[in-house]
Amino acid sequence: MSKQRDFSNSHIQLSKLTEENQHLKNLLREKVGTTQPLSDEESICVVQIKILREMASVRELTLEEVKKLDLLVKNLRIVRGSVIVQEKEDKTKTWSTEKLLELIEE
Numbered sequence: 001m002s003k004q005r006d007f008s009n010s011h012i013q014l015s016k017l018t019e020e021n022q023h024l025k026n027l028l029r030e031k032v033g034t035t036q037p038l039s040d041e042e043s044i045c046v047v048q049i050k051i052l053r054e055m056a057s058v059r060e061l062t063l064e065e066v067k068k069l070d071l072l073v074k075n076l077r078i079v080r081g082s083v084i085v086q087e088k089e090d091k092t093k094t095w096s097t098e099k100l101l102e103l104i105e106e
Helices: 002-032 040-058 063-080 097-105
Strands: none
Touching (some): 040 063
């Protein structure tokens, strides 16, 4: 009977430790992220964004550089699997003049 109780207690303790271990692994993954090496695409995006950040700290970026930065950030999000927020379509383009005038009068 005593061996059975010890086995049961050991099983419960093992189960709790396993749950705690998994919880800690999840926390670590959330806080630190993955430790996998960067892909070539991700590495290029990160390096180029850092270069543009340094340039922006010294002077204003040119329009071409801003476009490049925008493209790099979007590509980095795609490579990392982030969702890119689509810009909402301007619904006012399809509204009639009367509808637009009503909005101004309100």
